Amino acid sequence: MKRLLLPLLLLFAFVATAQSKVGGSVIDENNDPVAFANILFKNSYEGTITDDNGSFYLESDTTHDTLVVSFIGYEDLLIPLTQKVNYNMKVQLKESSEQLQEVVVFAGKQSKKNNPAVEILKKIWAKKRQNGVRQFKQYAYDKYEKVEFDLNTIDSALMKRKIFKGLEFVFQDLDTSRITGKTYLPIFLNETFSKVYGDNVISEEKEDVLGNKNSGFDNNQAIIGFIADLYQDYDIYDNYLKFFDKSFTSPLSRTGVDTYNYALRDSAFIDNKWCYNIVYYPRRKNELTFKGDFWVNDSTYAIKNINLEVTKSANINWVKEIYIEQDFEVVNDSVFLLKRDYMMSDFSFSKKEKSRGVYGKRTTVYGNYEFDKKHPRDFYKTESNPYDPIVQNRDSSFWSNNRLESLNKDEKGIYQLLDTLKTVPKFKSYYNLVSILGSGYVEIDKWNMDVGSVYDVFGYNQAEGPRLRLGSRTYFGENDLWRLEGYMAYGFSDQKFKYGTSGKFLLDKKSRLIISGGNRRDIEQLGVSLTATNDVLGRSIASSSLVTVGANNRLTNINLSKLDFEMEPITNLRIGVGGTFRTLSSALPDDFSLDYIDPEEPSGIASTIRQFDFNALLIYTPGKRTIGYGVERRTINDNYSTLLLNYTKGTEGIFGSDFDYSKVQFAYSQPWQIGGFGRLYSTLEVGKTFGAVPLGLLNVIPGNQTFFSNYGTFPNLDFYEFVTDTYVALHLQHNFNGRLFARIPLLRKLNLREVVGLRGVWGTLSDENIALSAPAAINTPLQAPDDKVYYEYSFGIGNIFKILRIDFNFRGNYLDAPDARPFSITGTFGFDF
Template sequence: MKKFLLPLFFLFCITAFGQTKVEGMVTDDSGMPVAFANIIFINSSEGTITNDNGHFYLESDETYDAIKISFIGYETKVIELTQKVNYGLEIVLAESAEALQEVVVYTGKQSKKNNPAIEILKKIWAKKRQNGVRMFDQYQYDKYEKIEFDLNTIDSAMIKSKLFKGLEFMFEDLDTSRITGKTYLPIFLNETFSKVYGDNNLDREKEDVLGNKNSGFSGNQAITAFVEDLYSDYNIYNNYLKFFDKSFTSPLSKTGVDVYNYVLSDSTFIDNKWCYNIIYYPRRKNELTFKGDFWVNDTTFAIKKINMQVTKSANINWVKDIYIEQDFDVVNDSVFLLKRDYMLSDFSFTKKEESKGVYGKRTTVFDNYNFNIPRTEDFYKAVSDPYDPRVFEQDSAFWKNARLEQLNDDEAGIFNLLDTLKTVPKFRTYYDLVSILGSGYIEIDKWNIDLGDIYSSVGVNDAEGIRLRGGARTYFGQNDMWRLEGYMAYGFDDKKFKHGFQGKFLLDRKNRLIISGGNRRDIEQLGLSLTSTNDVMGRSIASSSLVTVGTNDRLSNINLSTFNIEIEPFTNVKLNIGSSYRELSSALPDAFSLDYVDSTLPTGISSEVKQFDISTTLIYTPGKRTIGYGVERSDINDDYSTIFIKYTHGIDGFLESDFDFKKLQFSYTQPWQVGGFGRLTTSIEAGKTFGAVPLSLLSVIPGNQTLFTIYNVFPNLDFYEFVTDTYVTVHLEHNFNGRLFSRIPFLRKLNLREIIGVRGAWGELSEENIALSAPTNIPLQAPTDKLYWEYSFGVGNIFKIFRIDFNFRGNYLENPDARRFGVTGSFGFSF
């Protein structure tokens, strides 16, 4: 009886909403699937196209009684719909000899010459700057955004599984996706209402958030930041659209003719405007492209409606499907404005049709456009506080008016569902597990403390042997105004305890005035970065690497105390004034010496440096986006540049400090999206130390004796192989994201990604500094006579998580134990 009732239950669920639903397959006379065939409801502009396997699903809130199926080279077919829900349709298209004779160039790969679709595309390029809000001096509009996450592909086996035992009530309200036809259960919903103001003459825009309502995992900053990064804004008129850190070629791109086939399919009136319908689909597999169609006006050549769906073969991980649709409103003969933007992402471990996953959906509705209302520049500088408590406390009356698109029954039910789930112990267990794996911390809510991080619990190095570490931090919420954290560690070989603790306090939220300080006594692998560490809680991967290349015994004891004052006077401009006191000595003095000449001692040699310094640091990160307003914030994006300037003054005599010196350092890091050719990351660093200092205070060209791929280091250099007081380094790394491998037939299906890198370093070391550290057993050498350089070739996305780099040393092969070649690798989850 249960087996009989369950299908009826699902049938009811998927037919309870929507007026017309159609699903099926399109094949030719021989039974082969017809990919990218056009499916449209008769007498409408609502449609879709078949996927690579000829499958389609189409849904509308309106009632229709027929669909039309067409594709160039085949006879157009009309199918009558006898009921609201029509599943399992098997549609066979017959080849049209007449059509093939007339438009033979449009079969399969489309010609770029004498193609009316491409002629229309050229006119879109010419007119695109004249459409929308950019035509006016000033503009303003209301913006309502709704982000939702759903469990999808829910079946009886999933409901009955042990995983959801005791949580069956979750599945009482299921809906069906109008895009994929799969059942889903909403589990997260975020709503935001804001007013946007812009001035094209001043090149200014600001968004005032007036309301924000969250259900689901609103207290988890990591999830919230992920959602924000996931759904960044995009413009379909741009040549490339960035999703999941990948650049997809837009179907409206000027380079689109090289990667897409275009077909002029239909024309009709939409909102009393004559529009053309153009179908597009990729010329090659495994590239970051879409398939779909768009409607374009015949006089202004502005897009009226566009649908985009990522092809199954696209080289992107963990995302089975991406579907985008945008509708534009006709204001007059020359102005089309974005009215509605909808994006659906289907996250899954595999791209198999039956695989289960999570839908991520964003709906943005725009309304109440007004133009040419001038405002002062001060108006745009006065940015509202999106974290004002009043924004999160708006009542039901506010949301009734603010929702430019009303919630359906399932969306409205999320709030009640999540309130119930939070009281279920089993659900809390699942949630806690995911949170621990994501953040690395175990939450102890009743104490307002997090334990961790768990990923630093165990380590191994030559000085400590096996090392255990345990830590904790205060955590009242993601926007804490202060935070304390600390750790204890123990090495089983040296039989010593180590520790670190730190406190941060946010004194002024507007200017982000923060004071912080702490102490750390530990063993560390210095020389992995050109800037000396002032982080009393961090630890480099080289300090506890399980496997090293060559002998890695150049570890140091460090006792570091810091105090810092930080302020952000302007957005993304951070100024830090701080002081530090450090004591440095070798952790393995028999193998690695940090001795230096000290005429004040009877032996004339000192093995420990005591140094006090003050520093001023300026960090500028244009384009950086963050979330939260507490003492610690989360970054949303990673495509911003970073300019770093630091001045350090070491003071002799204060707190028994040993040396007086000045150091100036500069770095600039810039990621570049090179259109459809992937992502190039560039960085340059330069610095100079004025005054005599020993080895422990010099600038070491960062080497890498681990097997991990680490950016901004030289993988074929040993630690302390090159030491400088003046230096310049350059790093270039380009990830093609599979652009090249996708053109090689036997590699295409593996979705591998190719990475190339080039690195160089030049430096000097004065005779005075060499003499000061003369007793050391480290050969003091700088790459002065010729630039040291390396190059590498890498393969990423191996089994979706691994990357291997093959690193080659360009010169200085005569150095003792010089490593000509090395292999490094890394693993991680990325799109």
């Protein structure tokens, strides 16, 4: 009886509300599921379509007495709804013996010609750049957004688990999703109110955040940053819609006719506008597509309402459901403006119907539109700070006046629930564990310090053997204006301690003037990146890999001190100047040499490099989005390009510096979204060193002797196999996101993803530099790929067990070099969508 108590109470609560809720499955006369069948409340435009398995769920705030089920080639079925809640319905459709009249529609992979839905779609394409705010020179509007996370599929078995012992009070208020029909428990809420301004003439837009509030987590920017990256804005008229780092083909796309089937289902007056209703569903499985329907006006061909649901077969991980609704309001005879945007995601380890997970729900409401109020261009360059304490601490009257949609009962209770939960020791333990796994640091609040990173504790290399490292940093909050950081490490083979210390201070918030400095004494694998900056605390995976290919013995003792000044006068444009002093020597002199000719030494050979460098750095990252205003900000997107220009001037004599030289380096990285064919990532690097320098200061072509796939390196090159003083390198890597495998029947259900790569480098090494480092050539080849471009290519299979990618790498030339590796296998782990 106790097991039945909660379901009975929930059922009573459902029936007591003035709503219609239906759920079940649609089958044909052979008991096979009917995918993409139309489900509609009679005399309304509230509907949905069945999923790949014929299942459906539909909910309405209005009480309806009849459900209409239809599909091309079957007789329409009208089902009386005798109750407000009708679950586990079995709907069987019969094949139709009558010819359709008036409207001709197509099902399956039929011809796209003479299809009225496609003809309407073409008119949407022609008008899409004339709809909405695009019709006006300038625009402004209010934007209210709330993001909520809920635990879903709550049942009595879950409530009785030991993990919730002492937390039973959180289950007192449960609700059911109007999309899936599952019970859920709200656990997080974030609200934002902002004013958006735009100018179509000069193509400028900005958003001023006036209020920001979240439930109980002290404005944790890690959570907020995750949300901001997860739920980025989109335009349904675009050809591709990006969610979770994937590009889905929009049903309004010009390529939609090759991806979707369209059918004209109905027409009706909506807000006194005659509209057509078009149903769409994918032509093929396992592609990044939607199913759903939309209503479009018959004269402006502007969208009045649209819903999109990602098909369960779509090649996306950890997300079981994605459901989107957009409603547009009619301002006058020709203007349709976005009024409400709702997106619900069901995150789960499994796509099985009964699997538990977390709902992520974003609701965005737009209002108070204004048009043709011109602002100067400089107006769009000034940005508000969404993490300003004033913005974060708006009172209740502010939210009452500016919420464009009121909070419901459950949402109102989240703030109180989370405040209560944070006082429960057990919940705090769970929260701290998740925080450690996410950030890598253990928080010690009473000392305002973090210990970590936990992922760097253990390592191994041939110079140190097993290695332990323990670090810590000051941490008063996400927006600290200064931060101190350091670590201590010990190698069990060389029995030596190493350390690194660093500090950075934000001197001016407006220009983001930062002073930073530090010192590091450690063992490092140099030359794993051509254009790496001098990070005091950085450490390459090549120095800590547990297993490597061949002898990983070309390691360097490094003593690095630096002092830098950096500022950001324009958003995403960073300018830095500073100085570094390095002492370099071989960590394994018997196996690897950094020796060079030095007439001032008694033996004529020096083994240690002492070098002072002046550095000037310019980094431009257009499109990069960050949150926070402290000395360290969090990046919340990865679809931006990076241009880097670095100038290094080595000056002989300062602090006993050995060499006088100049080095110029340029790098350009760009991700390219190739429509529905995945993402291409490209990097071009160019550099030249002027003056004679020894091996330790030359540009090493980055090899990779680990078993980890590491973009920017050459996995079939050993460390120091090629060194240059002038170089040009290009890296290309394209992830098709399963586009090709989805067309192979035997591979389709595995949801594998194809990755191809091509990389090449050309460089030279002057005779002067070869002669200077001649003593080092005993066990390190002093050669550059100057005869022809060295290149490699690779084929990878990603998404193996949803977490693993394996790359098969092939060396294209220079195969006659000693110990050349013509083939290698590398891999990488990751929890990618």
